[in-house]
Amino acid sequence: MxxxxxxxxxxxxxxxxxxxxxxxxxxxxxxxxxxxxxxxxxxxxxxxxxxxxxxxxxxxxxxxxxxxxxxxxxxxxxxxxxxxxxxxxxxxxxxxxxxxxxxxxxxxxxxxxxxxxxxxxxxxxxxxxxxxxxxxxxxxxxxxxxxxxxxxxxxxxxxxxxxxxxxxxxxxxxxxxxxxxxxxxxxxxxxxxxxxxxxxxxxxxxxxxxxxxxxKTTYTRSAIAPWKEYYVMRNRIAVLFKHRGESKTTRRYCRRFLARKLVAILLFKNRWGQARALSRAYLAGYRDGQDEHLGRNPQFLP
The missing domain is CATH 3.90.550.60 (Spore Coat Polysaccharide Biosynthesis Protein SpsA; Chain A)
Incomplete structure (x- = not known):
């Protein structure tokens, strides 16, 4: 055993x-x-x-x-x-x-x-x-x-x-x-x-x-923090590129993933107050994920 x-x-x-x-x-x-x-x-x-x-x-x-x-x-x-x-x-x-x-x-x-x-x-x-x-x-x-x-x-x-x-x-x-x-x-x-x-x-x-x-988690999909969302975006893209390469399909998926995240800011009222911070996090995560800039980002910490 x-x-x-x-x-x-x-x-x-x-x-x-x-x-x-x-x-x-x-x-x-x-x-x-x-x-x-x-x-x-x-x-x-x-x-x-x-x-x-x-x-x-x-x-x-x-x-x-x-x-x-x-x-x-x-x-x-x-x-x-x-x-x-x-x-x-x-x-x-x-x-x-x-x-x-x-x-x-x-x-x-x-x-x-x-x-x-x-x-x-x-x-x-x-x-x-x-x-x-x-x-x-x-x-x-x-x-x-x-x-x-x-x-x-x-x-x-x-x-x-x-x-x-x-x-x-x-x-x-x-x-x-x-x-x-x-x-x-x-x-x-x-x-x-x-x-x-x-x-x-x-x-x-x-x-x-x-x-x-x-x-015993307190995490919910509706309660999000901009600094955490940066890593969601960056690491999701990094995983995809690492395991599936930078094909047209993966790049198209990444663009759609970013678009969905940005649109969600408009759809959910509880995110409007963080719209600028969330947009900044998603765009930075998108760039860093594609460029494989990993590690702890001092601009996105709790």
Whole structure:
């Protein structure tokens, strides 16, 4: 079956992190190693967590990063640390992912039943009980990497899919060694999407309906921030060019993607007050995505 190393990336959410850690450590088949990757939190996260948990135990490893280079760099660093152990599988999640009882037991059973499968996941639930549709998707256009979410009814059984998020995903060491680390220069957004496209070359992913993770997110599609939208635009284009090249089809798709984002500013009243900032973010992201200017952009930070 093999050993599991869990990687949890956090930034300034100590209460959520404590809850996330408790949900992992209380499992009846918990991971053999648990890495906390702290992206330079300033809210006393390290002190609070150290008081709550026994980090002298070799199972728990706290990694304090000197600066916040984004979630993508945190995941990349965490996977690097996990690979230094004798683990066979690596679990990846944010600090707002609360693993429900039996999660890792269900995945360990799936590992034994699907010997050639390289990627497993559990179902992601929102606090209202519905599935968070952004985390498990299927490709509907492989040329433009266009996706659609898994239908709610499909969660009643195990299913295969094409694109995952970094919430409740389990990767084999063999796969990670083969495809490398996440693109840490993405900072945020689409780093998991790009990694999924790489991983898909070794086969589709299997979601286990009996494994569930509660996603305590406050993100909604209607509540957007201009600085985040810059990375949405830039990284979406960068992913497409990296995996599908700069063909007429991909360039046309990118122009349409930009146009849709700009038109959306006019359509949604809650965006009118940020119209100038959003337009600037989208146009800058469009240019930088095409020119492959990645990394943390000092003009677009929280």
């Amino acid at each position: 093999g050993k599991i190393a869990a990687v949890i990336v956090t930034y300034n959410r100590k209460d959520l992190l404590i809850e996330a850690l408790q949900s992992v450590l209380s499992q009846d088949a918990s991971p053999e190693y648990v890495f906390v990757i702290d992206n330079a939190s300033t809210d006393g996260t390290r002190e609070a967590v150290m008081l709550k948990f026994d980090f002298d135990n070799q199972k728990l490893i706290y990694c304090q990063r000197p600066e916040n280079l984004g979630g993508s760099a945190g995941f990349s660093y965490g996977i690097q640390q996990a690979l230094k152990t004798d683990c066979d599988w690596i679990s990846i999640s944010d600090d707002d992912a609360i693993f429900q009882p039996g999660y890792f037991s269900a995945l360990r059973t799936a590992i034994t039943e699907h010997a050639t499968q390289q990627v497993f996941s559990g179902s992601v639930l929102l606090p209202n009980g519905k599935h968070d549709e952004m985390h498990r998707e299927v490709l509907v256009n492989s040329e433009t990497l266009t996706v659609k979410p898994i239908a709610e009814a499909d969660y009643a059984t195990d299913f295969y899919y094409d694109v995952f998020s970094f919430v409740g995903i389990l990767l084999s060491r063999k796969l990670v060694t083969s495809i490398g680390l996440p693109e840490q220069d993405y900072f945020i957004r689409f780093d998991d999407f790009e990694y999924a496209i790489r991983a898909l070359k070794d086969g589709r992913f299997l979601n286990i309906h009996g494994a569930k993770v509660l996603h």
